[in-house]
Amino acid sequence: MNAILSVDCAQKKFGGLIAVNDVSFDVREGELLGLIGPNGSGKTTMLNLISGALRPSAGEIRLKGERISGHAAHHIARQGVARTFQLVRILPSMTAEENVMAGAVFARNRLWGTNARALARKLLARVGLEGRADMPVASMTYIDQKRIELARALAADPRVLLLDEWLAGLNPTELQIGIALIDDLRREGRTIIMVEHVMDAIRTLCDRCVVMNTGTKIAEGDVSDVLSDPQVVRAYLGDDDDA
Amino acid sequence: MQIIVTGILLGGTYALIALGLTLQYGVARIMNLANGETFVAACFIAFWLFTAMQINPLVGLLVIAPAAFAINWAIYSILLKPLVDRAKNRGMLEVDSILATFGLLFLLQGLMLLAFGGSYFSYTFLAERFMILGNPFGLNRVVAFGAAVVIAVGLYLFLYRTRHGTAVRAVAVDPNSARLVAIDVAKTAAFAFALGGALTACGGALLSTFYTFNASMGVVFTMKALIIVIMGGVGDIRGAVLAALILGVTETAVASLIDPGLTIAATYALFIIVLLFRPQGMFGRQTS
Amino acid sequence: MMTLDQSEIRIGLLGAIAVAALATLPLFSQGYYLSLGVNLMLYAALCTAWTLFSGPTHYISLATAAFFGLGTYTVGLWVDHVPFFALVLGGGVVAAVLAGLVGLATLRLSGVYFVIFTLGLAELVRQLVSWTQTKVSTRMGLYVFTDFTEVHIYWMLLALTVAVFVTGWLIGRSRLGFAMKIIGNDETVARHVGIDTARAKIILFMISGAFIGIAGAISAPRYAYIEPPSAFNPMISFLVVIMALLGGTKRLWGPLVGVIPFTILFDQVSAQFPNHTPIVMGLAFLAIVYLLPDGVTGRLEQLRARTKSSEKKVLEEKVA
Numbered sequence: 001m002n003a004i005l006s007v008d009c010a011q012k013k014f015g016g017l018i019a020v021n022d023v024s025f026d027v028r029e030g031e032l033l034g035l036i037g038p039n040g041s042g043k044t045t046m047l048n049l050i051s052g053a054l055r056p057s058a059g060e061i062r063l064k065g066e067r068i069s070g071h072a073a074h075h076i077a078r079q080g081v082a083r084t085f086q087l088v089r090i091l092p093s094m095t096a097e098e099n100v101m102a103g104a105v106f107a108r109n110r111l112w113g114t115n116a117r118a119l120a121r122k123l124l125a126r127v128g129l130e131g132r133a134d135m136p137v138a139s140m141t142y143i144d145q146k147r148i149e150l151a152r153a154l155a156a157d158p159r160v161l162l163l164d165e166w167l168a169g170l171n172p173t174e175l176q177i178g179i180a181l182i183d184d185l186r187r188e189g190r191t192i193i194m195v196e197h198v199m200d201a202i203r204t205l206c207d208r209c210v211v212m213n214t215g216t217k218i219a220e221g222d223v224s225d226v227l228s229d230p231q232v233v234r235a236y237l238g239d240d241d242d243a
Numbered sequence: 244m245q246i247i248v249t250g251i252l253l254g255g256t257y258a259l260i261a262l263g264l265t266l267q268y269g270v271a272r273i274m275n276l277a278n279g280e281t282f283v284a285a286c287f288i289a290f291w292l293f294t295a296m297q298i299n300p301l302v303g304l305l306v307i308a309p310a311a312f313a314i315n316w317a318i319y320s321i322l323l324k325p326l327v328d329r330a331k332n333r334g335m336l337e338v339d340s341i342l343a344t345f346g347l348l349f350l351l352q353g354l355m356l357l358a359f360g361g362s363y364f365s366y367t368f369l370a371e372r373f374m375i376l377g378n379p380f381g382l383n384r385v386v387a388f389g390a391a392v393v394i395a396v397g398l399y400l401f402l403y404r405t406r407h408g409t410a411v412r413a414v415a416v417d418p419n420s421a422r423l424v425a426i427d428v429a430k431t432a433a434f435a436f437a438l439g440g441a442l443t444a445c446g447g448a449l450l451s452t453f454y455t456f457n458a459s460m461g462v463v464f465t466m467k468a469l470i471i472v473i474m475g476g477v478g479d480i481r482g483a484v485l486a487a488l489i490l491g492v493t494e495t496a497v498a499s500l501i502d503p504g505l506t507i508a509a510t511y512a513l514f515i516i517v518l519l520f521r522p523q524g525m526f527g528r529q530t531s
Numbered sequence: 532m533m534t535l536d537q538s539e540i541r542i543g544l545l546g547a548i549a550v551a552a553l554a555t556l557p558l559f560s561q562g563y564y565l566s567l568g569v570n571l572m573l574y575a576a577l578c579t580a581w582t583l584f585s586g587p588t589h590y591i592s593l594a595t596a597a598f599f600g601l602g603t604y605t606v607g608l609w610v611d612h613v614p615f616f617a618l619v620l621g622g623g624v625v626a627a628v629l630a631g632l633v634g635l636a637t638l639r640l641s642g643v644y645f646v647i648f649t650l651g652l653a654e655l656v657r658q659l660v661s662w663t664q665t666k667v668s669t670r671m672g673l674y675v676f677t678d679f680t681e682v683h684i685y686w687m688l689l690a691l692t693v694a695v696f697v698t699g700w701l702i703g704r705s706r707l708g709f710a711m712k713i714i715g716n717d718e719t720v721a722r723h724v725g726i727d728t729a730r731a732k733i734i735l736f737m738i739s740g741a742f743i744g745i746a747g748a749i750s751a752p753r754y755a756y757i758e759p760p761s762a763f764n765p766m767i768s769f770l771v772v773i774m775a776l777l778g779g780t781k782r783l784w785g786p787l788v789g790v791i792p793f794t795i796l797f798d799q800v801s802a803q804f805p806n807h808t809p810i811v812m813g814l815a816f817l818a819i820v821y822l823l824p825d826g827v828t829g830r831l832e833q834l835r836a837r838t839k840s841s842e843k844k845v846l847e848e849k850v851a
Contacts (some may be wrong), residue, residue, distance in 0.1 A: 051723060077725035091716035102713050105706060107725035112706060156724065274643060276650075326820070334642065338589055341646055342776070343820040345769070350813030385640045433756055473644065504658055511655050518636050518644060 004029045004191050005160050010059035010069070012042075013138075019045040021215040023057070029162065032182075032192045034206035034223065038236055042196045042215040044086055047162050050193070051083045052076035063159065080108045080159030081164075084149045084166050090137045097133035097150050099137055100124055103155030123151040127181060143174045150181070161185070163194045167201050179204055203227075211235065245378050246496050252384045254491025255391035259446030260464055261471035261483045262398060263439040269478025270415045270435035272333070273340045277347035281311055281440050284351065287359060288377060288457040293366050300368060300388060300452050307448050308441045311370045315440025318347070320431045327432070348462065355359050355458035365455040367372030387449040394445055399480055411435050413518030443468075463507075471512045476524020485527065489513070550693055555696045557682040565681050571752070571794050572688035573746060577767070577777040578786035579695045580742035583702070584735045586780035587711040590642050593768040594633060596653035598626035600738045600763035602747025604660060607673035607757040615677060619687075619748040626744025627737040629656070632731035649768075657763035664759070672758040680751040688751045691776020693743050699783040704736070707731060770797065773815045 003026035011018040013042040020042045025040065027033050035043050038116040042128055048054040050061055054074035063067035068076045082103065091099050102211035112167045121133055132140075146166060153161055166180050179201050186205065190208055196202055202209065202223060209226045211219040219226045226232055248502035260282050285307050292306070293297040326343060330336035353405045369383040402408035413421040414431045422428050448455070471490055475482025490513060517524075535543070556568050577595060585592050602622030609618055633652065637645040678817050679687075702708040710731045713719045751757065770793075778789030793815070800811050823830055 053723070072727070073722040074725050074727045077723055081533065083723055089717055089720050091720060093716055100722070102709075102724050105667070105724075106708060134684055185542065337643055338591065339820055339824070341591060342816055346813045346816030346820065348813065349769075349809045351814060353807065353809030353813055356809060466647070469647045469650075473647065496832070502662055504662055507651055507654050508662075509659050511651065514648065515636055518640065518648070522640050522644065
């Protein structure tokens with residue numbers, strides 16, 4: 001078992017509401033893990049616990065055996081966890097190149113000057129934005145902004161990359177490009193946790209899946225097995241009160 | 244014992260200005276740094292009513308509170324509402340309202356300085372001895388405290404027992420959801436701001452019965468009120484009252500046991516403790 | 532990284548010429564204009580130092596008077612025992628330490644806490660200083676006798692202003708400057724790319740505070756006799772905020788545009804209508820909020836952008 005990231009009985013309470021309840025799973029080196037479940041099942045909260053945007057109320061999260069839960073987000077980023085956001089977050093007053101550089105300068109990579117700039121250009125080309133380095137990002141299209149965000153996360157050379165519905169909101173053509181891009185990252189050996197609703201993408205990309213419902217983990221394993229699990233089907237389609 | 248009672252009596256007036264501020268910031272989302280000027284203006288009006296027209300300050304409240312309410316309503320609608328409308332986010336509104344109310348602070352302070360000069364004022368009202376637990380206290384302080392308690396209880400009953408009060412609290416929690424249940428958010432915010440001004444003015448009028456005041460002391464009271472509001476938790480009525488009493492007692496203790504020149508230092512000591520350990524306020528819930 | 536591009540060299544040269552020209556002022560006037568020049572230079576240094584921190588963070592700091600007073604006091608306390616220039620640096624260090632403590636207490640939290648904390652900071656430090664003085668010695672004030680004249684102070688403040696500008700420029704091309712740019716855009720993103728946002732803000736606040744403390748130390752010989760109420764005069768804090776915001780804080784030189792007219796105006800008002808100064812300050816604040824939310828420089832930039840886009844439109848129409 002060569003887990004690079006282990007989540008051990010993680011729990012998050014907001015007042016009386018338990019958003020994540022005793023969830024445990026491991027992510028192996030080089031694996032693409034899908035984190036799926038209906039809306040409001042706690043997937044994004046789970047990602048927030050890993051990236052340090054939120055502190056778990058109980059439980060532990062370890063990166064390469066070292067505890068990262070309870071540390072601040074910037075500390076976790078420096079340990080090698082990078083992420084994108086559900087609602088795309090770009091740095092509007094900066095150029096595309098500076099946006100990507102932001103990922104390279106402070107996290108695990110700690111590049112600066114020409115090195116950071118060169119890496120940013122390389123990654124812009126990688127996500128399909130070659131030659132647009134000096135463009136202001138505020139005027140870019142939605143998918144291009146998502147590409148910027150992905151390039152920024154990659155600039156940190158993360159040990160674990162967290163994608164929060166990175167494919168949401170793309171049109172069918174863009175979706176194909178997006179899936180190909182993530183597939184490419186997977187082949188390169190990146191460890192990725194992907195929160196996603198697009199079932200096609202999950203089937204094509206994921207090695208394994210963790211399914212959450214109302215804050216708890218209800219299934220884990222091989223994608224096709226998990227998706228045919230009756231409990232998972234019930235969670236998605238509902239038995240009687242849920243649509 | 245003497246210290247604790249004196250502190251609590253002082254805390255009563257602090258509570259009123261802090262309640263005013265917490266309504267203005269908690270509901271109308273305006274950090275009103277000119278609140279102390281309303282407070283001082285009320286001191287002067289009470290002074291004038293008493294010396295020129297022999298009107299008892301407690302009766303004077305009946306004039307002062309509605310006047311403060313009307314003026315603060317006007318200030319909110321004319322000066323502050325446009326800032327609320329143009330702000331793209333909470334942070335922008337905060338910076339704008341801080342700067343605008345700084346403007347008001349200096350403007351009002353300047354006008355009062357022109358009118359009354361920089362000297363200290365006071366008048367004699369109910370300056371008799373009143374015994375509490377065998378110690379003598381100024382009757383004016385006791386009466387002012389009693390009036391403050393009545394006003395604070397009235398506010399509490401209004402906020403927690405009436406439909407209108409519930410609307411005010413709803414806007415404090417979440418303006419967007421309040422809109423969904425057909426609460427007129429803009430009007431409620433203006434109302435809360437005006438009510439806050441009226442409470443502050445009551446505090447000022449009551450303070451003037453036992454305290455010497457001058458035209459430029461407003462900012463000190465604003466600061467104390469701000470610290471009380473943060474200690475108590477923004478928008479929290481119980482918290483503000485408790486924090487005001489704690490501040491009153493601490494200040495009195497430091498002034499009489501260590502040095503009267505260190506009252507701000509005492510206030511800051513409390514402030515720092517709150518910032519380091521409970522920045523969300525004494526009763527506030529931890530948010531992430 | 533220390534390569535300079537064309538425009539930087541040009542700005543540097545122009546700046547050097549401007550500084551050289553300003554340095555000759557005492558040759559022409561020793562009276563009123565020199566004294567006005569000292570005031571202008573003082574506020575130029577203070578406002579630029581203030582903008583180092585408050586420009587990128589949008590935190591309104593009212594701590595200026597506290598830092599300034601500490602600098603003045605450092606000189607006042609030890610001027611008879613320690614060389615003046617060491618004390619000037621010392622004033623900077625003391626102010627930076629205070630800035631660090633204030634930052635630790637408040638900069639992890641939202642901006643409001645910071646404003647409130649700095650609002651009474653000068654008064655707090657004044658009370659503590661007065662109290663300590665009455666405990667340690669019997670006299671309230673301190674005498675500062677030096678051989679420095681207004682001319683020397685003017686030159687020192689000019690040098691300080693240059694130092695603030697150079698520092699600002701160096702920060703702008705450092706990791707710290709890049710971090711502040713990201714924080715100004717989106718603090719959540721900043722944290723998730725590995726920036727310790729609280730630490731970055733605290734460091735910047737300390738740098739800004741240090742320069743303000745140094746300005747206070749340099750100004751000490753002007754007063755000759757230092758008392759807590761005059762050294763920790765809270766007006767300085769408010770004037771700095773007004774001037775900097777009036778000029779605009781998006782560019783480091785923006786505040787200068789506010790400093791020059793407002794210092795002259797305020798000088799005139801305090802001389803002729805001393806009772807009206809609060810009203811002038813009040814109106815200035817209101818003018819900033821309602822008429823010039825991005826300062827004069829911000830407004831000019833807007834106008835330029837508008838004419839540019841309308842020129843472009845004309846051009847496009849011609850092409851079509």
